[in-house]
Structure formats: structure tokens, C-alpha cells
Amino acid sequence: MYALVEALYPICRSITGSGVRQSLALIGKHIPIKVTEVRSGTKVFDWVVPREWNITDAYIANASGERVHEFRDSNLHVLNYSIPVRKVLPLETLRSHIYTLPDQPDLVPYRTSYYEERWGFCMSQHALDALPPGDYTAVVESTLENGSLTYGECVLPGESDDEVLLSAHICHPSLANDNCSGLALLTLLAEELAQRRRRYTYRFLFAPGTIGAITWLALNEERVGRIKHGLVVSCVGDGGGPTYKKSRRGDALIDRAMMHVLKQNAAAPVVRDFSPYGYDERQYCSPGFNLPVGLFQRSEHGTFPEYHTSADGLGLVAPEHLEHSYQLVRTAIDILERDRLMINAQPKCEPALGARGLYATVGGDKNAAQSNMAMLWVLNFSDGEHSLLDIAERADLPFATIWQAAERLRGAALLREREPSRG
Amino acid sequence: MYALVEALYPICRSITGSGVRQSLALIGKHIPIKVTEVRSGTKVFDWVVPREWNITDAYIANASGERVHEFRDSNLHVLNYSIPVRKVLPLETLRSHIYTLPDQPDLVPYRTSYYEERWGFCMSQHALDALPPGDYTAVVESTLENGSLTYGECVLPGESDDEVLLSAHICHPSLANDNCSGLALLTLLAEELAQRRRRYTYRFLFAPGTIGAITWLALNEERVGRIKHGLVVSCVGDGGGPTYKKSRRGDALIDRAMMHVLKQNAAAPVVRDFSPYGYDERQYCSPGFNLPVGLFQRSEHGTFPEYHTSADGLGLVAPEHLEHSYQLVRTAIDILERDRLMINAQPKCEPALGARGLYATVGGDKNAAQSNMAMLWVLNFSDGEHSLLDIAERADLPFATIWQAAERLRGAALLREREPSRG
Amino acid sequence: MYALVEALYPICRSITGSGVRQSLALIGKHIPIKVTEVRSGTKVFDWVVPREWNITDAYIANASGERVHEFRDSNLHVLNYSIPVRKVLPLETLRSHIYTLPDQPDLVPYRTSYYEERWGFCMSQHALDALPPGDYTAVVESTLENGSLTYGECVLPGESDDEVLLSAHICHPSLANDNCSGLALLTLLAEELAQRRRRYTYRFLFAPGTIGAITWLALNEERVGRIKHGLVVSCVGDGGGPTYKKSRRGDALIDRAMMHVLKQNAAAPVVRDFSPYGYDERQYCSPGFNLPVGLFQRSEHGTFPEYHTSADGLGLVAPEHLEHSYQLVRTAIDILERDRLMINAQPKCEPALGARGLYATVGGDKNAAQSNMAMLWVLNFSDGEHSLLDIAERADLPFATIWQAAERLRGAALLREREPSRG
DSSP: OHHHHHHHTTSOOOSSSHHHHHHHHHHTTTSOOEEEEEETTOEETTEEOOOEEEEEEEEEEOTTSOEEEETTTOGGGBOBTOOOEEEEEEHHHHGGGEEOOTTSTTOOBOOBOSSSOOOOEEOOHHHHHHOOSSEEEEEEEEEEESOEEEEEEEEEOOSSSOEEEEEEEOOOSSOIIIIIHHHHHHHHHHHHHTTSOOSSEEEEEEEOTTHHHHHHHHHTGGGGGGEEEEEEEOSOSSSSOOEEEOOSSSSSHHHHHHHHHHHHHOSSOEEEOOOSOSSTHHHHTSTTTOOOEEEEESSOTTTSTTTTBTTSSGGGOOHHHHHHHHHHHHHHHHHHHHOOEEEESSOSSOOOTGGGTOSOOOSSOHHHHHHHHHHHHHHHHTEEEEEHHHHHHHHTOOHHHHHHHHHHHHHTTSEEEEOOSOO | OHHHHHHHTTSOOOSSSHHHHHHHHHHTTTSOOEEEEEETTOEETTEEOOOEEEEEEEEEEOTTSOEEEETTTOGGGBOBTOOOEEEEEEHHHHGGGEEOOTTSTTOOBOOBOSSSOOOOEEOOHHHHHTOOSSEEEEEEEEEEESOEEEEEEEEEOOSSSOEEEEEEEOOOSSOIIIIIHHHHHHHHHHHHHTTSOOSSEEEEEEEOTTHHHHHHHHHTGGGGGGEEEEEEEOSOSSSSOOEEEOOSSSSSHHHHHHHHHHHHHOSSOEEEOOOSOSSTHHHHTSTTTOOOEEEEESSOTTTSTTTTBTTSSGGGOOHHHHHHHHHHHHHHHHHHHHOOEEEESSOSSOOOTGGGTOSOOOSSOHHHHHHHHHHHHHHHHTEEEEEHHHHHHHHTOOHHHHHHHHHHHHHTTSEEEEOOSOO | OHHHHHHHTTSOOOSSSHHHHHHHHHHTTTSOOEEEEEETTOEETTEEOOOEEEEEEEEEEOTTSOEEEETTTOGGGBOBTOOOEEEEEEHHHHGGGEEOOTTSTTOOBOOBOSSSOOOOEEOOHHHHHTOOSSEEEEEEEEEEESOEEEEEEEEEOOSSSOEEEEEEEOOOSSOIIIIIHHHHHHHHHHHHHTTSOOSSEEEEEEEOTTHHHHHHHHHTGGGGGGEEEEEEEOSOSSSSOOEEEOOSSSSSHHHHHHHHHHHHHOSSOEEEOOOSOSSTHHHHTSTTTOOOEEEEESSOTTTSTTTTBTTSSGGGOOHHHHHHHHHHHHHHHHHHHHOOEEEESSOSSOOOTGGGTOSOOOSSOHHHHHHHHHHHHHHHHTEEEEEHHHHHHHHTOOHHHHHHHHHHHHHTTSEEEEOOSOO
């Protein structure tokens, strides 16, 4: 997973352009990706698909012609979506086109100007301060022309047409955590799920933030009702959190599954109520859709000092954090796949588990004790009202333990399946 | 406001009599007051309007004829509703007619005997202890005769016949906080509201505690259903609290408005569940009426040491506390006036706020950031289920901020009004 | 009560056999007991009534014929339900038939083997360590033969056929707290209730744990619907807790009554949600019955160090703890008997309590103040929606105080009774 983060990191992405296509090509080495191109000018709800932006070079040169700041060193060095420019101007005038972080003077900010035509550069405050007065040549060799917005999908059909939507934004350039990490996690998750029997159909969506999600929703409006569960994944490689932000509904199965998984598997999980700010859950959870889509992150966007700066590099992301994030998401998907309403076939008094060899004699064997308790919980609450996840929550036991107990009891004909009445 | 407190303070009020009429006359200099006189003996539910009490003088004189304690120094010095007396008696016998506060020996208590015929005086423990043995003449020049109970109303008609009831008791004599403060606050609030466009009709009621509220309810029983929101106001000039005691319903709009206002505007607000003890909310919230009427105070009655003593003087009340209390109540009234269910006109995805010039570019401008967030909250939750107050609570933003965002969005045709389905 | 604990303590009980019959005979000296014998082999739901176990002697003798460990010293010394044995074997082989508590080396464990045929002894670790190597004779003179399972019932008819079930397990041998204490408490409670007018019919059930409750439920299935409230009572003589474990329903009247009683009468009460492990509430609350039956204990089973060891002797149980437990249960029963929906006959404004002599003038008399407040609470909330227990909970006053206030108000015709709509 970390290798894929490394491969994605150097690409200069934006909300349109060749960077997105290159990234999808990398992802496409792991999983089948269907790429969709949507022409500039296409109306998508209240928005219009913008012109396509591409960039080949950008730099600031001093009077001697030396490049004192250039795009080739880092694609953060240019204002994302900067219009082309080639101009000689004194430092004082140039300053108004240079973005810095005075409070974090060593770092270069990540800045964009999608919907207002501007040209500019991003620089550390220290680098700006080091520029001597004089005339400078500012060059941005970019194009902003009719073209298309690009997104990629990987769909894994399941037993049901009901869908699980897993979505990551693919518009940020060299920011490792935000969101090479999310792209890599979902890519490898798709690779694994492709090998498994699937109750649900899985749709992985790699699209530029905001305008990409809006475009996808606009073009797939009639299909949206199939989405029964969903998760936006971003910033999943750092050491913070983990954090789950609930869907607007707040009590969707994905909300309960993620909260259960974080509670059972993380030392200090953070759970947030829905708010209308963040990543593309803003669009999925707009009131006209109100999809059951939550957001999974480690550190929360906007709260960690490296956020949207050059410090969000490969060093911020660690393989063990990526792996932990992956396990959390996959465990939640296990819950979506396995949660069911089961029915106790002998609901009057406890069945004689011991006589059936199901009840382990406990001699300090903690696993056996937990397994016994799990069977008692499953039997007592499999009354047609409580799903396996309900029971796991009530028992405060891992879902997997409850599910294994249910499987044993089903094997002994003490439990039978009922179709879930909710989803 | 403080000046009105000062003017009201010296008057000797009781549950009937000329003190109430004088107080209403003072209030009537600010706002139009309709005075109602209800004859002694009138049956009001389980009660009977009592005889009217008036007093001209009262004192205790020693054997030399010196007045050692007299009503003219403070109207607290006589037992409120004391029957007339003129009697010479030794100190030991007199003692049983003198009320003191042994635990607060410098203070004179406020005591009443409305429903049992007694005569008596109230004195500090120190003053009582200083009386030498001997004979004393006790004189109370009062009348207790058929007359009437007096209350005053100021009604400000609004667009709707639905009413907001604002009620303060007018029966306590020289107690500044309890309740010259409440009378003054409501008077000036009525003066301000009279100048404004009003969604609701406002009824300000200045009536003696308990029997006054009971009398009003008895005489206005058919009109009570118009009261959609209400607030009893007392003890609003001291430095404690502020305190809101919920209506019996507990989730009325006035409850939610006051709790929101206190949370947003007070450092350490106190919120109490309804209990059947306190001021006239006891009557408004009796089960046969169950009106949505709460109680607003600063310090809670009965809990501050000056309560019902001579220490509840003009020094206990401060202009800044009165002003803060006033702002809290007025802000709650703004919520009653402005809370509405709005409908997002473009509920699928976020609208392009930037393209409309609505989305302020944030550059450290905290107000702009809050305004942007407020618009996102309003758009996301204006789904026909959440009123503006619901949204303010969920967003944890001041109602005014949410309301301003809604006005901007309505101006841009992104939001339209729907009549509230609750009140 | 303690004397009955002392009398029950020495008897060697098990899930069947003469020990249960002797215990019921002792209880029968206080209250009429109907004894039921259910033949071995009877099918009861998923279980079969086991063969009856009786024991006359058991010991381990050394090579010299000296008894080094014997049943006569303590009936815990033999594995409960041990099959008969008479065998000479070396210490090393004998060890596998000896149960100890290595972590509590001074204590003898209580161990059973009801459903697997084993023979064995229980011993302190120190006693085992003190046995020199060599051959030993192991003797258990027991019988495991077709017979019956025995339980006892005491039914006190009430005005209604609706039943309150009070249940204690009678299968543990010399363990004073677990459950001679529960047996004694219920016996004396039945003795007291027999003298009282009863709204409900009371069923006291003394049956062996698990199999006894299952047998009773199987034989009384058609009668189970009459049980409106129920309590399992065990471990009520020690100094811990008190602890109430809610019924599976969680909001049954017995749950609310017990929680109210514990909150009002215990310094540090413990309340647990239902879990499917514990005593016979496991069976009563199995999903096919889901009876409103909770569990009352002082220390929670399994959590105190003396649990299921020889340390659970007469010294662990104290008369004052028994008495406190008794008062708690009886107070909860008072609530079951007295909780009602009352209707305020004059719901508009407060009635004139003073004029009726109901409103005590408060002069530092705390009881009078509480009684006044209780009347106000009862009047305000007797609206057909709130029972007396609802009001006691809301007022945070003892149920008895609320009930007395209601009786006074009923006496003054200010309150009338309505049949409760819930049970």
C-alpha cells in the first residue's frame, strides 16, 4: 500500500487534466478501472464542468536568469489552476502573487484557484524573505482549455444490486496523506474484495473533490437509490485518530459498523456527528440525496499542522498506519456483509449447550469464556428484533466473535437466518 | 431600567391595595396599561379574592412614647397583610408578634400573612435584642376591607392572534430584585416591542403572585389557548445565574429558545427542569392548563442569602445585570419571532455559492468563516424537518448567525419559506 | 432471618436429592410450602430431568487408614454430583480428582459435575500440598439413580390473579450467602406478606438453579403470562452492593421500582443492564418468555473473593445486611402494590391547600416542607399520564412520601384513583 502511495505522490493532480488520468492509470494496474470523461461546459446540477487545466513548467527567475523557485522541485510550488503568465515585474509587485504560511515559515502551502482566474506561486515564508529586491521573471506554462473532467470507477458485482460506495478524492497533487493514502487503501481493498464472495455490489469511485462527486451524482442520479452504505476515505496514513464522521442520518448501518469497529479496535477513536463541511460526504449527504455515507480519516482534515502544506509528504504516512486503517475499513465491510437478523429456534429457556458439546468447560480459558458468553448473547437476543451487530454492541464483544458464535449455533440448528429488515 | 427599579422600590405593595395601583401607574408612564379590578369575594377556581389591604402607618413605641421601630423606615417592618392593632403590652408578649432572622441577625425578614388574620412586625434580631424590657405600644394602622384585587396588562397586537405571555409578580414591597427588577425589565421590553413589527401578539401581565395569576386565568380561561409561548420574569437584577426553569412540557419552543440563548450568551447558565414550586409558572403550568411558560431568573429564588430580606435592596441590583437579562430575553423573543422551517430550493449537492458571490474567501476572517459554515448548515438541514433553531442548535452557532445566513440564501433564491408545523 | 440462614447452612444440597427436601422442610416451618417432585427423565424443553443424587459419606484415607479429608467436615469437600467410587490409588493419580484454588490456597472451592460423570474431591491447596506421597483410598458413598427433582412453592393469593414471582435457587450446599441468604429473605418476606392485604398474587419459588427454573417453566408454561413482575434473589447477606440487574425488558415496573428503592435507600447502589449470564433470570428472561424478572443481590456473583468457596460461610453474612436487603425488597413490593395513576380533581391552578388545612406552615420543619412539596408534585403530575412512581422519580422523593401525599389529597377529594394503564 505504501508503495502505491509513493507512486502516486509525485503526480501533479488537479480537478481536471492529465494528472488525474496518470493516477487512474497507476490504480488501473491493480484493479479494472472504467474511466469517464465529462466535457468542459457540461451542466451538473448548479455547477458547470470547468475547463481542463494542464501544466508543463513554471518558475520564477531573477534578473540573472537563475530560477529561484520552480515547479519541477514540487508541484505545490505553483498555484493549482494558475493561468499562464510570462511577465517581468519587481519583487514588490510579484509578492501579491506569492502565497506563504507566515506561521509555518518553513512550509509551502497548497493553494488553488479553480473558479477565479489567477496566476501565482506558493513558497515558504523563509524562501520569500530570502529573495533580494529587484526584477523577476514569472513564468507559468499552463493551459486552461475546453477538455474534460476525468473520474474512474471500479465496480465489483455482488449477489445483490444494492451497492456499497467507497469514494476517495483524486484531485490533490503531492500531498501524501491527503489523499494518496485514501486512493491506495481503496485500490488494495478493491483488489482483495474482487477475490471474495460479495453480498453487495461494490463501487469504488476515484473522482476530483466536490466537482467530481457532483458530476458523478448528476450523471448517475437514477442509480443513487441503490447505494445502501458508503464511505469516503481520506487522510488514512498518519498516526492520528482514527476518526469516523457519521453520515447525515447518524444511525445508518455504516455509522454503527464503523463506530463498533473503532471502539473495538482503536485506543482513542474519535467519532464526530455529521457536519456539512469536509470531503465529498458533503455532496452525498446533501438533503436531496441524504445517502448513508460517512467519512473515515485518521487525523481530521484541517486539524493537523501538516494539512495542505508541503509537510504532508511521504514521511507523514507510515505503512503501519495505512495497514491499521485498512483493517478497520475491511472489518467494517465484514459487518456489512455478515450482519443479519437470526432467529433462536428454541427460544424458551436456554438450550442444553453442554449436552451438545457447544459449551466449553471454562478453566481459565478466556477465549472459551468469551465464546460461551457470545453464544448466550446470540441466543437471548436473536428474537427477530436484534441483528448480530445489535447483539455485538449490546454485549460489547467484537462483531466477529458474535458472528462466529452465531455460525456455531446455526451449525447446531439452534439458530436460523432471517432476512434483515433494515439495511 | 435601573431608574424604574429605583422608582418602584419604595412602594408598599401587597397582593391587593394601593401599592399595586401606584406601581401600575409608574409602569403606565412607559407603556399603555389596562388595569383590571376584581372585587373581593369573587370566586376564582378553588380560591376567593381576599379583602383589600391598605396601610397608613405602623410602629412600636416604648413607654416614653419614642418610636423604636416604624413602618415609615421600611415597609418590610410590618407583617404584610397585618390586621390593625393598637395595644400596650410587655416586651415578652410583644415578642410573639415580632419576626426576625436569628441566622442573619442584621437583616429584616419579609413576611406575610394573607390567609390567616395576624398582626405583627418584622425586625432584625439585633434590633429586637436591643429592646429593653418594659411595656410597648404596638400600632398598625391598616384596613382589611372589601375592595378589589388589581392587575395590569399591556397587549401589543401582532400579525397573529397567537400570544406570547410575559408575566411578572407585582405583590412584593421593597424588594429590589424580587421583583422590581422583573417589572422594570418587562416594562422596557414592552416599550421596545411596541416599536417593532410583531409576528405574535404580546401580553404583558403585572399581577400579584399566586392569587393574581389564578384570578387572571379564571377570568381569561377561554383565551388561554391563544398563549403559544410564555415567560415568567423575576429576580433578574443580581449577579447570579442566569437561570432558566423549563416549562412543564420541557420541550416547548420557549424552553429551547431560552436554553439556546443562555448557552450562547452566558458563561455558566443554569437550566432546571420544571418543578411545581416557584413563581406563577406554577399556575400557568398546572395540569389543567399546561401552558408553555418557563421562568427566567438570575439567582434562583430561595437560594441567595438576600432573598426575602431587607438585603434585597437597590444595592443588590446592578444596571449591567439588568441589561444582560434584558438582552437574553429579547434575544429569545427574536427566536420566537424568526424561527421558521425553510426549504432548500436546490437540495441535490451544494449549490455553487462561490459563483454567486455568496461564499466569502476566507483569509483569517473568522466572521466570514462562520458565515460560510452557517450557509452550509442552513442548506443541508433546510429539508422541511429542521427549523432555523433546530439548525442553530445542531451547528452550535448563534441563532442570529443562522438566521442571517438564511436571509442571504433566501435573497439568492436558494431557500424558500415554509410555514412552521410546530409552535 | 440469620437464624434461618444458620439452619439452612449445614445441609448438603444439590440440584436433586434429600438436601433440597430437608431445606424445604425447614422453610415449611415458616410458610406453607407445596412440594413438587418431577421424575428423572422428564423432558423439560431442551433438557432432561437428571437422575437423583444422594450422598452419605466420602473421604480420602491414607495408607494407615486415617481419614485425611472428609465430607463430614464440610459438604464442599466432595465434588457435587460425584459418582460413587472406592479405589486405592497413588497420590499422583489421585491429584487429577482433586480440585483446589491455587490462587486462594486456604480456601476449598465449590465444584459440581452435573452433566458429566466424574468423581472427585475439593480441597484447599495447602491441604493438598501437605499430603505426603503414597497410596490413598478414595471413597465416595453416593447414589445417582432414577428419582426426582424437587422444588417448593408458596402461593399467596391476592385481589388479582396477576402474579409477582419471587425466586431463589436452593441447589447450593454450604454456601451461606449463595444462597441460604436468599432463601431466608424470601421465606420471611412470604411470612410477612401472608399477613397483609395483597393486590397481587405472590408466588415464591424455591427451586434448584437452571434445571429447576427450566422444569418449573416447562410445567407451568400456560401460567407464565400471569407473571407481571418478578425478582430473583440471591447473595443478599454480605456487605457489598446492593446490586440490581434489570430484566431483559429494562423498563419493567420491577426495574423502575428496584432502581428507585436502591437510589433512595442505598449509599452506592449498582445497577446493571440485563446480560444472559447469572441466576435464573437467564431462563425467565429467555426470549421465548421475556418475563419482567430482575435480579437482586448485594455483591455481584462471581466478583467477590469468597464466591463459590468455603469462605462463603456464616461469617460472610451479617444480620444487618440481611435486614437491609429485606427492607429494600419489601419497599419495592410496596411500590408494586401501591403504584397507581391518580387524577387531579381540580387541575386548573393549584387548589387552596392552606384553606383546607393541608398546607403545613413551614418553620424549619423539614418533613412538613417535604410533605408540602410532595402534595404539589402529586397535584401537578396526576394528569392521567404519570403514576405515583413516575412522580416519585421526577420529584426525586421516596415513593412512600409521594404515596402519603396522594392519600392525604385523596382524603380531601382533590385526587381520585384511576386504574393504571400499565403493569
